[in-house]
Amino acid sequence: MLIEQRLEKIKAIIEVERSATMAYLAEKLKVSKDTIRRDLIKLEDQNILRRTHGGAVSLDREAAIFNYQQRSKKHNQIKEQIAYKTAELIKNNCSIIFDSSTTVEAVIRKLHNKTIYAITNSLTHAILLAQFKKTEVAVLPGALHKEQLFLYGSETVKKIEHYHTDYTILGVFAISADGLFIHTEAEGLVKRQMIEQGDTVIAVADHTKLNTTGLFKVCDLNAIDVLITDQVPQQEFLTSLQNNNVNIITLD
Amino acid sequence: MLIEQRLEKIKAIIEVERSATMAYLAEKLKVSKDTIRRDLIKLEDQNILRRTHGGAVSLDREAAIFNYQQRSKKHNQIKEQIAYKTAELIKNNCSIIFDSSTTVEAVIRKLHNKTIYAITNSLTHAILLAQFKKTEVAVLPGALHKEQLFLYGSETVKKIEHYHTDYTILGVFAISADGLFIHTEAEGLVKRQMIEQGDTVIAVADHTKLNTTGLFKVCDLNAIDVLITDQVPQQEFLTSLQNNNVNIITLD
């Protein structure tokens, strides 16, 4: 492989995943960490990324453009790990409905070398997915949520019905023994329909979302096939999940 | 094989694949690496590619970006003025279908203090419109064009039928006495349906688009209500426009 080709690949990975460790890049590109380090120095000189201890991060031009909210470093890491676990579950060559959520976005960033037919109501997800060579993207219609840049409303729900996918990946706002919850009906109806259309429904949530509820109930626990989270839930809630045949995956 | 033929083949390969190793080219063209090396030196002298360790990479991405920047700079002022003239026409409190085009984007930027119900198939327009306080945005469904970030396909067309708006604002790829043209059918069908649904159809085009045609005919001139451009068209074309009741607005 040409050096230039390797540099292009590194650029692409950093752009999509926003960061990468040298070990990961070395493994992926089949060269030593030393070589990766030298490559990263070149790319840093070109102002394409910023080197960090053990890897590199993107310069995040997107962040300025899209007004992403700031997230704490610790929280981010958990999210990254949940995303990684989730991506491991996804078979190649499949169709996926992606719910609008920052955790789901982290999952998407891990999927860039899989062949996927993607359906989403999130403009930010759609733009991210558009960078993937092997991915086809369909965007749902609807009214645009002006802050969070997702589509919702009856048009959105109606259109989702036309699809049937291998997976639905949902970001969780609140989940308890009573089911999945969210704070607005508009979003809830969209999520509810997305759940209907996916063969395997995967919910991703950090532990702060566990055992909490919200205004609008999206569905019962038995509608969820897999819950991916960072900590093992409390016994009572865990039993509820097991009784509803929810497959639980934690980070340990 | 003639040397010229071999050089052409190398050019073609580099253009398509953006880079190639000498080993690959030598194998493909059945000559030694030394010969390939000499060929690459020739092509580098002609500024057709850039040689690297072990192969060569294409220049045209860099060149394309440069050209694009040049082009946008040059046309920027004209585009801005066309956009300004167009925005003047738009009444407050109206519904508008926005076609995907950079000139249309310039128009949108002039509309930020008007109350608008906006419909678009462009993700970039949608995100821009989302920043306007008084604007409501609906996004059309469809397959995502991964480079230009607009939605197209039968889903898009079908959905447009459900709307009826005060205006449709179209970016023009080519316009002549024979009508409005574009280079792909997929885009053309979307534009055609957008034209159907707007009470007033406004086409925006700088003078380079006038009196030219393209592969796919979108509509006849009489489907256009207003054409906004920078220079008065040539007499013959002007007469065609007038015969078809196209209102012509120029910068003077």
Add this chain to the structure above:
DNA sequence: CAATCTTTTGCAATCTTTTGCATTTTTTTG
């Protein structure tokens, strides 16, 4: 048409760049 000249091509010898490893220095983290 034959002798000569030019161009192209592959090969060998030498120089340069790239890469991985070992060692030392620096940074991070508990």
Add this chain to the structure above:
DNA sequence: CAAAAAAATGCAAAAGATTGCAAAAGATTG
């Protein structure tokens, strides 16, 4: 502060570039 991880540095092997050369193919010329 000390252990661990990562960065920097120097070095040697491998891959590639350059140069010179000679054989083969083609062009030129008398």
